[in-house]
Amino acid sequence: MRVLLVGGGGREHALASAIAASPKLTMLWCAPGNAGIADLCACVPIAAEDVAGLVAFAREHAVDLVVVGPEAPLVAGLADACAEAGIACFGPSAAAARLEGSKAFTKEICAEAGIPTAASATFDDEAAALAHVRAKGAPIVVKADGLAAGKGVVVAATVAEAEAAVTAMMRERVHGAAGTRLVIEECLVGREVSFFALCDGAHAVPFGAAQDHKRAGDGDTGPNTGGMGAYSPPKGFDSALEEEVMARIVRPTLAAMAARGTPFRGVLFCGLMLTASGPKLIEFNVRFGDPECQALMLRAEGDMLAALDGAARGALDRVRVRMREAASVVVVMATRGYPGAYAKGSVIEGLDEAAAVPGVRVFHAGTRLAEGRFTAEGGRVLGIGAVGRNVAEARASAYAAVDRVRWPEGFCRRDIAASAA
Ligand code: AMP
Numbered sequence: 465m466r467v468l469l470v471g472g473g474g475r476e477h478a479l480a481s482a483i484a485a486s487p488k489l490t491m492l493w494c495a496p497g498n499a500g501i502a503d504l505c506a507c508v509p510i511a512a513e514d515v516a517g518l519v520a521f522a523r524e525h526a527v528d529l530v531v532v533g534p535e536a537p538l539v540a541g542l543a544d545a546c547a548e549a550g551i552a553c554f555g556p557s558a559a560a561a562r563l564e565g566s567k568a569f570t571k572e573i574c575a576e577a578g579i580p581t582a583a584s585a586t587f588d589d590e591a592a593a594l595a596h597v598r599a600k601g602a603p604i605v606v607k608a609d610g611l612a613a614g615k616g617v618v619v620a621a622t623v624a625e626a627e628a629a630v631t632a633m634m635r636e637r638v639h640g641a642a643g644t645r646l647v648i649e650e651c652l653v654g655r656e657v658s659f660f661a662l663c664d665g666a667h668a669v670p671f672g673a674a675q676d677h678k679r680a681g682d683g684d685t686g687p688n689t690g691g692m693g694a695y696s697p698p699k700g701f702d703s704a705l706e707e708e709v710m711a712r713i714v715r716p717t718l719a720a721m722a723a724r725g726t727p728f729r730g731v732l733f734c735g736l737m738l739t740a741s742g743p744k745l746i747e748f749n750v751r752f753g754d755p756e757c758q759a760l761m762l763r764a765e766g767d768m769l770a771a772l773d774g775a776a777r778g779a780l781d782r783v784r785v786r787m788r789e790a791a792s793v794v795v796v797m798a799t800r801g802y803p804g805a806y807a808k809g810s811v812i813e814g815l816d817e818a819a820a821v822p823g824v825r826v827f828h829a830g831t832r833l834a835e836g837r838f839t840a841e842g843g844r845v846l847g848i849g850a851v852g853r854n855v856a857e858a859r860a861s862a863y864a865a866v867d868r869v870r871w872p873e874g875f876c877r878r879d880i881a882a883s884a885a
């Protein structure tokens with residue numbers, strides 16, 4: 465198979481490694497890729513959002529399967545453009561990607577399919593939204609309907625905070641058009657976990673759960689980030705819980721999407737709150753999480769390319785992939801300043817020494833290789849991943865590797881997976 469992978473972060477490095485291990489693979493390209501991915505395949509300078517450019521490349525190079533990492537190209541219709549060109553694509557159509565692109569749409573699906581989620585109301589009008597917030601009281605959660613780079617959610621502790629969020633999103637348009645419509649919902653209490661299912665439109669296969677660490681600082685302090693580390697499996701996520709999530713959330717969603725004529729293909733990422741009354745859906749994403757994907761790929765067993773291709777072609781029932789009975793931990797190393805402003809171009813050393821720690825894989829996210837040296841070119845720059853028999857062992861290996869990386873301009877959290885080890 466000739467495969468084009470789209471994206472250039474740690475998630476895509478993990479996917480590239482898994483795809484490269486498949487006996488089915490004859491040729492792999494990645495657009496745009498990064499310095500770590502370039503070790504595994506040819507990186508082509510096409511932006512992940514350049515739908516026309518990607519499809520033209522895929523046609524020209526007789527690509528059999530396009531695997532899409534990030535959500536933006538999916539929301540922009542990359543899977544639809546591939547379908548028109550007769551190329552299989554791992555990732556949903558734009559219509560099905562609304563499960564991530566519109567929180568109001570997801571709430572509609574939840575209502576229609578009886579999926580457990582926070583009670584909510586949707587608003588197109590600021591005055592009505594403000595009246596609702598005042599009537600419900602705090603704590604309350606205010607969400608911009610559309611994509612807002614992970615910043616469109618305010619968990620408000622007071623009515624004043626919720627009112628300010630409504631005004632900022634709807635009147636001041638701090639998230640642009642994403643805030644034209646708001647979802648205002650009940651504040652759920654519990655532990656958050658991410659669950660993943662591979663889907664082919666009709667069938668779904670569970671593909672593991674992971675725990676993300678979203679804040680920049682130890683002890684869950686500091687600003688929100690894309691994710692500073694992850695581990696898998698999360699504490700207490702057993703097979704009974706997995707089946708409950710499949711039965712109450714994943715399969716009803718697939719059925720509802722198919723009934724609308726917009727079947728979901730790709731990976732359904734369920735952001736869950738484990739509440740006293742069972743798992744509830746916080747949000748869907750229509751792609752793998754990053755760094756969760758790195759943690760999952762370290763545990764995955766079976767031919768990943770066959771699984772991605774099966775999902776793309778509606779043949780997931782013939783595919784065998786599962787999570788090994790091992791644990792994995794990924795520690796993200798980021799440039800000092802992230803998620804705020806940071807400098808580019810600092811030199812990173814010690815990556816070979818880090819990768820030599822048993823059980824460790826070094827995933828690149830924002831690196832460049834120039835004159836034989838790796839430099840940091842992004843906020844999140846590396847994912848140092850490790851597998852072990854349990855979380856404690858994987859965690860010890862991951863941090864042993866982190867300590868071999870010589871990069872004074874970088875930082876990481878020291879407490880990834882600490883509560884589960
Ligand atoms: P999202 O962008 O939907 O993932 O939301 C960002 C974060 O806000 C989530 O990871 C949760 O920590 C939090 N959050 C979202 N919705 C709720 C809710 N209904 N109750 C409590 N926390 C929430």
Ligand code: GLY
Pocket residue numbers: 676690691749752753754755756
């Ligand atoms: N790590 C969270 C995400 O990928 O959305």
